[in-house]
Amino acid sequence: MSSKSEKIMARIGVYAFLVIAAAFFLMPFYVMIVTSLKTMDEIRVTSIFAVPSAPTLEAWITAWQSACTGLKCNGLSVGFLNSVLIMVPATVLSILLGAVTGYALSFWRPRGAGIIFGVLIVAAFIPYQVFIYPLVRMLSQVGLYNSLAGIVAIHVIFGMPIMVLLFRNYYAGLPRDLFSAARVDGGGFWVIFVRLILPLSPPILIVAVILQSTHIWNDFLFGLVFAGSDNQPMTVLLNNIVNSTQGEKAYNVNMAATILTAAVPLIIYLASGRWFVRGIAAGAVKG
Amino acid sequence: MAEVSIENLDIQFGSVSVLKDLNLLIEDGEFIVLLGSSGCGKSTLLNAVAGLIDVTGGKIRIAGEDKTDAEPKDRGIGMVFQSYALYPQTTVEGNLSFGLRMANMPKDEIQRRIARVSKMLQIEPYLKRRPAALSGGQRQRVAIGRALVRDADIYLFDEPLSNLDAKLRAELRVELKELHQTIGKTMIYVTHDQVEAMTLATRIAVMQNGVIQQLASPEDIYERPANLFVAGFVGSPGMNFFSGRLRAEAGKTVFAIQGGPEIDVTDYAFAAPLGQGGEAVLGLRPEHLFVEAGNLPLRLPFTVSVSESMGADSVLWGTTAGQKASVRFGSELKLNPPRGTEMELGFSPATLSLFDAKSGVRL
Numbered sequence A: 001m002s003s004k005s006e007k008i009m010a011r012i013g014v015y016a017f018l019v020i021a022a023a024f025f026l027m028p029f030y031v032m033i034v035t036s037l038k039t040m041d042e043i044r045v046t047s048i049f050a051v052p053s054a055p056t057l058e059a060w061i062t063a064w065q066s067a068c069t070g071l072k073c074n075g076l077s078v079g080f081l082n083s084v085l086i087m088v089p090a091t092v093l094s095i096l097l098g099a100v101t102g103y104a105l106s107f108w109r110p111r112g113a114g115i116i117f118g119v120l121i122v123a124a125f126i127p128y129q130v131f132i133y134p135l136v137r138m139l140s141q142v143g144l145y146n147s148l149a150g151i152v153a154i155h156v157i158f159g160m161p162i163m164v165l166l167f168r169n170y171y172a173g174l175p176r177d178l179f180s181a182a183r184v185d186g187g188g189f190w191v192i193f194v195r196l197i198l199p200l201s202p203p204i205l206i207v208a209v210i211l212q213s214t215h216i217w218n219d220f221l222f223g224l225v226f227a228g229s230d231n232q233p234m235t236v237l238l239n240n241i242v243n244s245t246q247g248e249k250a251y252n253v254n255m256a257a258t259i260l261t262a263a264v265p266l267i268i269y270l271a272s273g274r275w276f277v278r279g280i281a282a283g284a285v286k287g
Numbered sequence B: 001m002a003e004v005s006i007e008n009l010d011i012q013f014g015s016v017s018v019l020k021d022l023n024l025l026i027e028d029g030e031f032i033v034l035l036g037s038s039g040c041g042k043s044t045l046l047n048a049v050a051g052l053i054d055v056t057g058g059k060i061r062i063a064g065e066d067k068t069d070a071e072p073k074d075r076g077i078g079m080v081f082q083s084y085a086l087y088p089q090t091t092v093e094g095n096l097s098f099g100l101r102m103a104n105m106p107k108d109e110i111q112r113r114i115a116r117v118s119k120m121l122q123i124e125p126y127l128k129r130r131p132a133a134l135s136g137g138q139r140q141r142v143a144i145g146r147a148l149v150r151d152a153d154i155y156l157f158d159e160p161l162s163n164l165d166a167k168l169r170a171e172l173r174v175e176l177k178e179l180h181q182t183i184g185k186t187m188i189y190v191t192h193d194q195v196e197a198m199t200l201a202t203r204i205a206v207m208q209n210g211v212i213q214q215l216a217s218p219e220d221i222y223e224r225p226a227n228l229f230v231a232g233f234v235g236s237p238g239m240n241f242f243s244g245r246l247r248a249e250a251g252k253t254v255f256a257i258q259g260g261p262e263i264d265v266t267d268y269a270f271a272a273p274l275g276q277g278g279e280a281v282l283g284l285r286p287e288h289l290f291v292e293a294g295n296l297p298l299r300l301p302f303t304v305s306v307s308e309s310m311g312a313d314s315v316l317w318g319t320t321a322g323q324k325a326s327v328r329f330g331s332e333l334k335l336n337p338p339r340g341t342e343m344e345l346g347f348s349p350a351t352l353s354l355f356d357a358k359s360g361v362r363l
Helices: A003-036 A040-045 A058-066 A077-108 A113-124 A129-141 A148-172 A176-184 A189-200 A202-218 A221-226 A234-243 A251-285 B042-050 B092-102 B107-120 B136-148 B166-183 B194-200 B218-223 B228-233
Strands: B004-013 B016-026 B031-035 B057-062 B077-080 B154-158 B186-191 B203-208 B211-216 B240-249 B252-257 B262-264 B278-284 B298-309 B313-320 B323-330 B342-347 B353-356
Touching: A003 A251, A040 A251, A058 A251, A077 A113, A077 A148, A077 A189, A077 A202, A077 A234, A077 A251, A113 A148, A129 A148, A129 A221, A148 A202, A148 A221, A176 A189, A176 B042, A176 B077, A189 B092, A202 A234, A202 A251, A221 A234, A234 A251, B004 B042, B016 B042, B016 B211, B031 B042, B031 B194, B042 B057, B042 B077, B042 B154, B042 B186, B077 B136, B092 B107, B092 B136, B107 B136, B136 B154, B136 B166, B166 B194, B186 B194, B194 B218, B203 B218, B203 B228, B211 B218, B211 B228, B228 B240, B228 B278, B228 B353, B240 B323, B252 B278, B262 B298, B298 B323
Parallel strands: B031 B186, B031 B203, B077 B154, B154 B186
Antiparallel strands: B004 B016, B004 B057, B203 B211, B240 B252, B240 B278, B252 B262, B278 B353, B298 B313, B298 B342, B313 B323
């Protein structure tokens, strides 16, 4: 018995585990897709694993255009637009704020930088729910409650701890001499940030975009509480479709609506998985 | 014109005091080397002159003006870092012009300066390359070039050669010396390498624990170290130290080596007249002890334990009256005495140093 055959056995074990794990996570997705392509009649009589006999996109069209979300019956399309309007500014703003703060904390080290950073990290561990009532009061005081600007501001604020942590740790890994050289060369706070630090940041910017865009897109609670009925994001509408019970449950429409809502983060993950893992590792180890 | 005056400088990081009441006057055109082991405060001092760290107390004047709180760019300095610190996202040319572009200098003037400096440092072939595509020596040349294009009055070097291999280090050392002779600007250079300090400096400031132990020419530092720390830090192998007692008797001054012979040190140039005498340390450089005593007036017994050949020189390690000692001599003597050989070494009173045993100060 050589170590070679032992190695092959180990390999087989590893692959077996990976295949089973992948199947475990893919099976529900498979069920969702086949169910969304069936008619309600077919769903009632066949197994949930059965391939649709006559695939139809009717449920998808209903989910997008005409499913009822409470009183209105306009489908998810309105929510998609709202989600985009919330996600894009909130992602951009929270990343910019996080990058500038992380840059200031790791290079300029203002008095009390350690305390500021500590408070941010602690804040990241406090459950969101604790903040909701005071925030509702505060936002309504300044007239931002139930508005697009309000929900964007909420996402930016709650994104700060993780964004600052991410950027501070990435910048801590850059050589400090580089910053010193730029100061001797005549750079001020913003000039060094824009001309030296930002051009070195793409790896971590990609990670930040992935983290924030998926996180904001997936948010349900803040959207429900702060966005107001005109700006409800896709997740809130999805909940309304799935949970509004008038007659029978339209499983095919529910499945289609869920896949539609999950499509954006899913595509972001699939397209950027490589950078995502790399950036998470970079952000986690250094610092 | 561009002299640097450091007055009563205090620097603290939190509760840790790194520099305390430090004074240093650097003349225009001088090449000052701050020499010391890591943690002695030499880099802190350099960074304070550059304006990269906050000063707790005291003043830094450059060319007569108070620059204690000035921004680095407003101090008329150029700086070279140990890690090169080249901007990785741009080419060599971009690195050289970075500061000038930020200062909104006209394009033709930038071009002229880059051409002049890249010719002087022989980096013209790499102008379009990125730092990642350069070797260590080339990178450090570019880093020096980036400092030079600023046309500063003072150049600061923070261990610029420490990341290079031995051969390149020797080459660049000579180039730096030539550069100083060519442009004649004030230079402040931090290093822990005593060879760099001895060869480059017009004056060396030997530092320990945030205090300048001695500020003098390389020759003075080597021949007349101000205290035991400087004597032991500079020189390789280090100076021999023999402890014993110093006493005056009948118009003569005698140093009695502990458990060993008495040495007549009447001809030693004492810094101050010797009073009672007392515990002292006799210092002798290994190359000032001679295996062939000839007609040298003073003698020491020596027992060989190990012999080392270093090419041009050889070193004998052993003991004198039970205290560790080493002797350096030219390899052409072809001496290889076996362990335990007893010999007599000769030396001259002009080459010895005497230190107070308690304070370590040169007598």
